[in-house]
Each structure stands twice: as C-alpha cells, then as structure tokens.
C-alpha cells in the first residue's frame with residue numbers, strides 16, 4: 001500500500017492483524033496456559049478448604065500443589081509469549097512505515113519537489129508509538145481475557161449459583177463500559193482537538209507578539225486565546241464527566257457482587273446452594289481475577305485503546321494533509337468580493353451593539369469609502385471585515401467563504417489591513433517594505449516607491465538600505481504611514497482595507513495613495529474615510545449611521561442621506577478643516593442616537 005487516506009491507517013492495522021492470524025493464535029494459546037492459576041485458583045482454594053475442614057490433609061495439600069504447579073506453568077507461558085507478540089507488532093510497524101514513506105515520496109514526485117523530511121520523521125515517531133501502544137494493549141487485553149475467561153470457567157466448576165452471583169454484575173459493568181466507548185472516543189478526540197486549537201492560538205499570538213503589541217491588538221489576541229482556553233476547559237470537563245463513570249462500573253463489577261455474596265452467604269449455606277469452600281472460592285475469583293481484570297480492561301481500553309484510535313486517526317489525516325496541500329480541507333474563496341450579511345458586533349456581553357444588522361457587498365475590484373460620525377463604528381467595521389474581530393452575529397464572506405472558515409495564514413495573505421497607527425519595525429527601509437512579500441524584485445519595489453510617493457523620503461534617508469530605528473523613531477507620522485501602505489501595496493493581498501490609514505498625509509498624498517490602490521490590479525478597496533474627499537474618489541460610499549446606514553454613489557447619497565449631505569456640506573463650507581470632524585448638528589446627534597441603540 002503506498003497511499004494512506006481516511007482511516008487507512010486503522011484499516012492497514014486490521015489487515016496486518018488478520019494476516020498474522022497464526023502468530024495471534026500461538027500468542028492466545030500461551031495465554032491459556034498463562035491463565036491456569038486464575039482458572040484454578042477458586043476451585044483449588046475451595047477444594048482445599050473443604051478437604052482441610054474435613055481433616056483430609058493430603059488431598060487438601062495436593063490442591064495447593066496443583067495451584068503452585070499452575071503458577072510455574074503460567075510463568076513459563078508468559079516468557080514464551082513475547083516472541084509471538086513481537087511477530088505481531090513489528091510487521092504492523094513496518095507496514096505503516098512503508099506506507100508513510102512511500103506516500104510521502106509519491107506526493108513529492110507528483111508535486112515536483114522533495115519529500116518533507118521532518119514531516120516524515122514526525123510521522124515515523126507516531127508509527128513507532130503505535131507499535132508500543134498496540135503491544136501494551138495486546139498484553140493488557142490478553143491479561144483481561146485470560147483472567148475473565150479463567151474465572152468464568154472456574155465459577156461454573158464451582159456451580160451455577162456462584163457463576164450467576166458474580167457473572168451477572170461483572171457482565172453488566174462490562175456492558176455499560178462498552179456502551180460508553182463511542183461517546184468516550186468522541187469526547188477524547190474533541191478534548192485533543194481543543195487542546196491543539198488552544199496551543200495553536202497561543203503559539204500564533206506568542207509568535208506574533210511584536211506585531212500584536214505594535215498594533216495594540218492585545219485585546220483581540222487575548223480574546224482568541226481566551227476563547228480557545230475556555231473551549232479546551234469545557235471539552236476536558238465533558239471528557240472528565242464520562243471518565244468519572246469508571247468508578248461506578250468498577251463498583252458494579254467488584255465490591256457489589258462481593259458484598260452480595262457475603263450478605264447472602266448464610267442463606268446460601270443454609271439452603272445448600274454453596275458450601276463453605278465454594279463461598280471462599282467464589283470470593284477468590286472475584287477478588288483475585290474478575291475485579292482486577294475489569295479494572296485492567298477499563299484502564300487498557302480507556303487509555304491505550306483511545307490513544308491508539310486517535311493516533312491512527314491522526315496518522316491518516318495528517319498524512320493526507322501533508323501529501324495533498326497545506327490548505328487541504330480549507331475552502332478557497334471563489335473571487336474577491338466581500339459580503340457582510342446581517343452583521344452585528346458588540347464589545348462585551350452587556351455593551352450596546354456598535355454594528356447592528358448591517359448588510360452590504362463590496363464587489364470584486366470595487367472601491368468603497370465608509371463615512372460616518374466619530375465613534376459610530378467605522379474602525380470596528382473595518383476590523384470585523386478584515387477578520388480581526390469575530391462578529392457577534394451574521395457573517396463576513398470573502399469570495400463566498402465565511403472568514404471564520406478560513407485558515408488564519410490564508411486570511412492574512414488575502415486581506416491587507418492598514419490601521420491608523422502605522423507599524424514600522426527596526427530594520428532597513430527595504431526590509432520594512434518587503435515584509436509581507438520578501439521575494440519582491442527590486443524593480444517592483446522601486447515602482448511602488450514611485451507610485452505611492454515615497455521618493456522624497458527615500459532620498460532624504462539616503463536609500464532603501466538605510467536602517468530605520470525601532471518604531472520608525474526618525475520618521476514622521478505621515479512617512480510611517482507611507483511605509484505601511486507601500487508594504488501592503490507590495491503584498492499579495494487583493495482585499496485592502498484602509499482604516500484612516502492616510503490621516504497623517506496631506507490631501508494630495510492621500511489622493512495619490514488611494515488612487516494607487518484603486519487602480520492596482522484585481523484589488524477590492526475599502527477605505528474608512530478620514531476626509532470627505534475619500535468618498536468623492538470612491539465608486540460607492542457607505543454612510544454608517546446606526547440603523548440608518550446606507551450605501552450608494554455620491555450623487556444618490558446627496559439626495560437620499562441627510563447625514564452624508566451634512567458631512568459633505570460641512571466640509572465644503574470649512575475646506576480648511578480637511579478632517580471629518582463631527583459637526584454639532586444632525587450628524588452628531590445621529591451618532592449619539594446610534595450609540596444609544
């Protein structure tokens with residue numbers, strides 16, 4: 001077999017087990033010999049007790065001798081079993097390894113590259129752990145089967161009363177445990193998945209600590225990790241609740257029948273259902289064989305069994321993911337249109353919603369400006385649209401795919417978000433510009449510098465290789481914004497969200513930047529406007545105004561949106577105020593109204 005898929009690893013193990021039937025039979029035969037002491041313990045003790053009570057010393061001693069001989073034979077059988085066990089688990093490991101390596105090589109050849117050596121090494125370690133766990137599970141299960149089988153035979157030798165008294169509760173405990181196995185496996189998988197998610201989010205945040213701090217995204221980062229931590233705790237609790245039932249099964253299969261036996265013993269003795277020796281023998285089977293076997297069964301299946309199941313599962317899944325594509329299973333957006341549907345967002349559970357039931361689409365290649373009074377939720381909208389904040393209700397779809405279903409790395413490559421506070425890190429200007437696209441060729445960098453108007457700044461600094469101190473200390477606010485904007489301009493992201501990202505630029509520089517992004521190939525542009533001129537340049541405008549939010553062209557909005565007309569009118573009469581400072585008239589009132597809602 002060269003390719004693993006689905007539950008292929010489990011199927012392969014099953015097939016190998018079937019193929020090793022001979023070794024399994026021999027392993028089982030030695031296990032029967034190994035079971036002799038368990039089978040004979042109760043009967044031998046019962047007979048010995050009865051013989052000694054009747055003064056028959058030699059027959060009594062002979063029963064004890066039989067028991068000791070059985071113990072010796074059992075020790076020999078344990079020793080003879082191991083080669084057969086190795087003949088079962090080693091070929092399974094080899095078959096899994098062969099499948100893993102050959103599929104990795106096949107995948108690499110198909111993709112025209114080299115096999116991922118570290119990935120294969122990781123999978124090999126998992127295969128090795130499968131061998132260990134499978135061996136341990138087989139040994140434990142052999143012990144369980146032998147103990148229970150031996151005890152059942154012995155109990156029948158003692159008589160049907162003993163068999164019923166002990167057998168039924170143990171059977172009930174085993175049945176209940178068997179019924180809990182499927183949900184147990186489900187919850188075990190869920191707990192592992194939640195733990196992985198938590199580790200993934202924590203690792204992501206730690207790995208991006210510099211960017212998180214620079215963008216002031218601590219709250220957002222914390223909310224992602226916090227949600228994952230809560231999900232993990234809840235999955236662990238759900239698993240723990242089920243695991244806790246183990247105590248009940250153990251009680252039903254151990255202390256309960258023993259108590260019943262001891263309580264009913266006088267009555268059983270009086271009516272001749274059991275003799276003294278048989279009472280002691282039955283108690284021996286319960287305490288020496290059945291109860292420990294039940295405990296071992298619960299331990300082995302509840303730990304190694306689940307481990308094995310999940311490792312085989314993952315081996316198949318991880319391998320399939322490695323051999324197809326890093327993004328396998330993650331849906332790919334079919335286009336670059338951004339659709340917000342019945343979207344609401346609230347900061348905190350008791351806060352008023354900032355965005356309420358908002359629906360609009362930014363079509364592929366469109367240029368939309370968002371306008372609205374201060375504090376109405378424009379930045380919040382941009383962060384939700386960029387997938388940085390998770391909507392409280394509704395969805396954001398990119399090319400038809402809910403952002404929630406997109407892989408974070410993929411999302412960051414698709415959407416470029418530039419906040420007001422531009423982030424510049426210590427390094428050369430060139431490194432800062434290529435940060436999101438390190439392979440960009442110098443000609444493209446030079447062209448972007450020209451297009452976005454960075455030329456004078458580059459000359460002033462003395463070239464692209466000039467080092468910029470931490471935080472761009474020697475740059476003006478506007479220059480820092482130009483660096484951040486050019487960085488996204490050079491990136492592969494084709495959905496660009498500018499959240500007042502040009503607020504420190506003069507109107508001409510702002511116009512040049514917006515023009516550059518609007519005419520950039522295949523770019524869908526959403527601009528949170530700092531000046532009304534941004535709206536005049538856009539193809540369409542979204543006026544954010546609480547429940548009265550509306551989308552349209554400048555001409556239409558001038559006729560239909562009093563808020564928009566007010567903002568434009570205010571700006572036209574106060575051109576020296578190029579900022580969108582909220583007037584104290586209707587617009588401001590509407591903003592307050594929206595906040596109240």
Ligand SMILES: Nc1ncnc2c1ncn2[C@@H]1O[C@H](COP(=O)(O)OP(=O)(O)OP(=O)(O)O)[C@@H](O)[C@H]1O
Pocket residue numbers: 219347354372373374375376377378379380381595
């Ligand atoms: N992290 C946060 N926690 C709680 N409330 C917040 C948070 N961020 C913003 N808000 C509140 O949400 C509302 C909308 O804020 P937002 O920054 O989105 O508005 P805006 O329209 O972009 O404002 P401006 O034009 O002044 O930048 C405001 O009332 C603000 O106080």
